[in-house]
Amino acid sequence: MAKALVFIDNPGGALKKSSRELLTIARSLGESAVAFNGELHDDVAAAIAAHGATAVYRPSAADLDDYLVAPKAAYLAAAVAAFGADTVLLENSSDGKEIAARLGVKLNAGVITDVVGVDADGTAHKSVLAGAYTTTAKARTAVAVLTVKPNSVDVSQAPASGVLETITVEVPADATASAARITARNERPASGRPELTEARVVVAGGRGVDGDFGPLEELADALGGAVGASRAATDAGWIGHDFQVGQTGKTVSPQLYISAGISGAIQQKAGMQTSKVIVAINKDAESPVFEIADFGIIGDLFKVVPQATEEIKKRKG
Amino acid sequence: MKIVVLVKHVPDAQFDRHLTGQGNTVDRDESILSELDEYALEAALQLSEARGGAKAGNEVIALSMGPAGAVNSVKKSLQIGASSGVHLSDDALAGSDAAATSLALAAAIRSLGPVDLVLTGMASTDGETSLVPAQLAERLGVPQVTFASALELNGTTLTARRDGDGHSDTVEASLPALVSVTDQINEPRYPNFKGILAAKKKKITTLALSDIGIDAGQVGAAGSLTAVETADARPPRTAGTIITDDGDAGIKLVDFLAAQKLL
Ligand SMILES: Cc1cc2nc3c(=O)[nH]c(=O)nc-3n(C[C@H](O)[C@H](O)[C@H](O)COP(=O)(O)OP(=O)(O)OC[C@H]3O[C@@H](n4cnc5c(N)ncnc54)[C@H](O)[C@@H]3O)c2cc1C
Ligand SMILES: Nc1ncnc2c1ncn2[C@@H]1O[C@H](COP(=O)(O)O)[C@@H](O)[C@H]1O
Numbered sequence: 001m002a003k004a005l006v007f008i009d010n011p012g013g014a015l016k017k018s019s020r021e022l023l024t025i026a027r028s029l030g031e032s033a034v035a036f037n038g039e040l041h042d043d044v045a046a047a048i049a050a051h052g053a054t055a056v057y058r059p060s061a062a063d064l065d066d067y068l069v070a071p072k073a074a075y076l077a078a079a080v081a082a083f084g085a086d087t088v089l090l091e092n093s094s095d096g097k098e099i100a101a102r103l104g105v106k107l108n109a110g111v112i113t114d115v116v117g118v119d120a121d122g123t124a125h126k127s128v129l130a131g132a133y134t135t136t137a138k139a140r141t142a143v144a145v146l147t148v149k150p151n152s153v154d155v156s157q158a159p160a161s162g163v164l165e166t167i168t169v170e171v172p173a174d175a176t177a178s179a180a181r182i183t184a185r186n187e188r189p190a191s192g193r194p195e196l197t198e199a200r201v202v203v204a205g206g207r208g209v210d211g212d213f214g215p216l217e218e219l220a221d222a223l224g225g226a227v228g229a230s231r232a233a234t235d236a237g238w239i240g241h242d243f244q245v246g247q248t249g250k251t252v253s254p255q256l257y258i259s260a261g262i263s264g265a266i267q268q269k270a271g272m273q274t275s276k277v278i279v280a281i282n283k284d285a286e287s288p289v290f291e292i293a294d295f296g297i298i299g300d301l302f303k304v305v306p307q308a309t310e311e312i313k314k315r316k317g
Numbered sequence: 318m319k320i321v322v323l324v325k326h327v328p329d330a331q332f333d334r335h336l337t338g339q340g341n342t343v344d345r346d347e348s349i350l351s352e353l354d355e356y357a358l359e360a361a362l363q364l365s366e367a368r369g370g371a372k373a374g375n376e377v378i379a380l381s382m383g384p385a386g387a388v389n390s391v392k393k394s395l396q397i398g399a400s401s402g403v404h405l406s407d408d409a410l411a412g413s414d415a416a417a418t419s420l421a422l423a424a425a426i427r428s429l430g431p432v433d434l435v436l437t438g439m440a441s442t443d444g445e446t447s448l449v450p451a452q453l454a455e456r457l458g459v460p461q462v463t464f465a466s467a468l469e470l471n472g473t474t475l476t477a478r479r480d481g482d483g484h485s486d487t488v489e490a491s492l493p494a495l496v497s498v499t500d501q502i503n504e505p506r507y508p509n510f511k512g513i514l515a516a517k518k519k520k521i522t523t524l525a526l527s528d529i530g531i532d533a534g535q536v537g538a539a540g541s542l543t544a545v546e547t548a549d550a551r552p553p554r555t556a557g558t559i560i561t562d563d564g565d566a567g568i569k570l571v572d573f574l575a576a577q578k579l580l
Contacts (some may be wrong), residue, residue: 068460068461068462068463068479068488069451069461069463070455070461073455093482094447094463094464094481097446097447097448098447098448098450098451098461098463100448101415101447101448101449101450101451101452102451102452102454102455102461104415104542105419105452105455105456106455108416108542109542110414110541110542110543111415111448111542111543112543113446113447113448114446127551129334129336129443130330131551132334132551133336133548133549133551134548135336135545135546135547135548135549136546136547137543137545137546138544139543140541140542140543140544141542178458178459178460179460179461179490180461180462180475180477180488180489180490180494181488181489181490182486182488183476183488183489184486184487185484185485185486185487186484186485186486187484188483188484188485190483195482201579223579241466241480241501242480242482247353248353248439248440248499248500256574256577266330270330273554277577277579278554279570279573281566281570285559285561290556291554291556292554293556293557293559295557295559295560295570296556296557296558296559296560297560297561297562297569297570298560298562299561299562299566300562303564303566303567304562304566304567304570305567306567307565307566307567307568308567308568308570308571309567310567311567311568311571312571312574312580315571315575315580
């Protein structure tokens with residue numbers, strides 16, 4: 001039977017939805033286990049068991065977070081060997097992709113990023129060239145390493161949770177030898193809104209919001225969505241770079257993407273054109289964003305957006 | 318110091334991009350220097366200039382792996398200010414995935430003798446995988462400092478800022494190292510007339526696989542660890558309903574969302 005290992009890195013007190021998706025995929029492939037890093041809370045362990053994993057591997061060293069990527073890849077390689085995994089699933093974050101990259105070299109394993117679905121035979125589905133193509137790809141190696149985008153599968157739990165075995169994996173002695181050290185960490189305040197890449201609704205603003213994201217935040221809150229931005233808006237300092245959507249920001253594929261005051265440059269489209277439904281609000285009828293909008297409004301966002309927010313609140317009572 | 322900057326020759330995203338042939342590889346007509354690699358080149362030039370530039374013995378070597386046309390990205394890098402160029406080109410490289418690409422690039426870098434710093438872009442604008450920098454660091458056995466949005470070098474100690482989700486980290490490593498940079502790090506310069514003239518006298522070395530000790534079977538489609546099996550062009554998005562606001566567009570928008578069951 002196939003063996004799939006899911007890497008879960010510092011989930012804190014609760015398992016993220018993206019991790020539960022990975023566990024769901026792992027279970028669909030065969031026997032599943034978790035390679036864990038960080039503090040393992042009881043709730044998280046219970047959730048891991050509920051999703052069908054039978055074992056949690058934990059590193060012998062506690063200092064993996066003090067370094068960039070490299071020692072985590074070394075630990076994960078040891079966990080793959082301990083479990084005998086033939087598929088490794090990671091989240092599609094920049095760290096996730098880089099851990100996957102190095103794991104691929106260590107294990108001589110094929111790495112596929114930006115995966116949105118995995119078939120029972122290991123075939124991975126992804127889109128490339130900014131959504132212009134959907135492709136299927138497969139690792140030609142004994143072990144396959146896949147990084148999976150959020151919102152790719154519906155989360156489901158196992159019919160019954162089993163007993164979770166905890167196994168310590170020896171981190172190789174030289175794992176930190178030529179790794180970059182993280183010497184300071186500055187946390188930025190959380191917005192309380194859903195994570196941009198996982199949100200079902202994204203309301204994004206560009207240069208047209210002219211420094212005031214207030215109306216977009218209110219619309220996002222009325223829809224239970226996240227706020228995003230174009231690079232023009234993040235470069236202007238109106239909103240943090242974390243919120244940038246596009247080639248050099250986040251790639252999102254929500255159910256609904258509302259673009260307001262964004263022209264729709266190729267680099268912006270690269271991050272959002274696989275969204276299910278796109279709504280665009282722009283003053284300029286010639287803006288390229290209208291070429292990809294399912295519903296376009298030629299108008300002033302400062303009039304349209306607050307009116308829509310009011311109307312949604314009214315209908316939701 | 319000796320810096321190698323990786324510059325990839327990629328299809329221009331302003332045109333439609335296509336996958337072709339049996340291996341579903343990217344069609345490389347209409348290609349240019351990947352705009353995300355311009356930030357790496359700029360970072361290299363700034364580090365070199367702060368140490369007295371070429372006159373003081375600093376070297377910035379632009380390295381590109383790709384078919385014949387990729388030499389144009391090396392030339393452009395020389396015009397912008399790199400001191401010399403290397404073009405790794407071999408028919409057997411066609412169709413290489415990240416693993417095969419990083420294997421060949423690592424061997425090419427090693428063939429250049431001791432290097433203090435390898436600089437790359439954050440992602441190639443065609444592959445968009447960001448796998449190559451991390452794999453190069455792993456293969457070269459040097460510290461990986463990826464997604465740097467600010468970079469300083471004091472003696473042999475590199476300090477970088479790395480912006481993650483909800484946090485910004487300070488990362489430190491000593492040379493030799495591999496650094497990938499984001500588009501937040503600097504404002505890349507354009508080639509000027511003087512640079513274009515100067516580039517004509519700069520040297521470009523062409524390397525084949527035999528020069529870097531790699532066998533044809535280790536790279537290209539044969540040496541790749543992944544294979545693209547099918548590729549379907551997604552029907553291009555077509556414009557839907559476009560309305561002009563007559564004072565009630567916000568309400569019409571909500572009607573649309575309700576009809577799409579998105580409320
Ligand atoms: C290497 C590189 C990477 C890049 N990466 C990204 C990326 O990841 N993401 C990204 O977004 N961009 C990226 N860009 C930048 C991109 O090329 C565009 O410059 C950027 O997306 C423009 O942002 P914008 O649409 O907000 O601004 P503009 O292009 O200036 O458009 C503003 C729009 O707002 C409209 N507007 C103004 N006022 C109003 C109003 N009151 N109501 C309604 N509409 C109004 C205008 O009609 C206009 O269409 C990148 C560029 C480079 C070179
Ligand atoms: N064929 C190549 N030639 C030169 N540099 C490359 C090549 N492929 C990737 N790179 C470098 O690696 C970075 C990340 O590429 P990727 O991993 O493909 O997203 C790019 O920005 C380049 O700096």
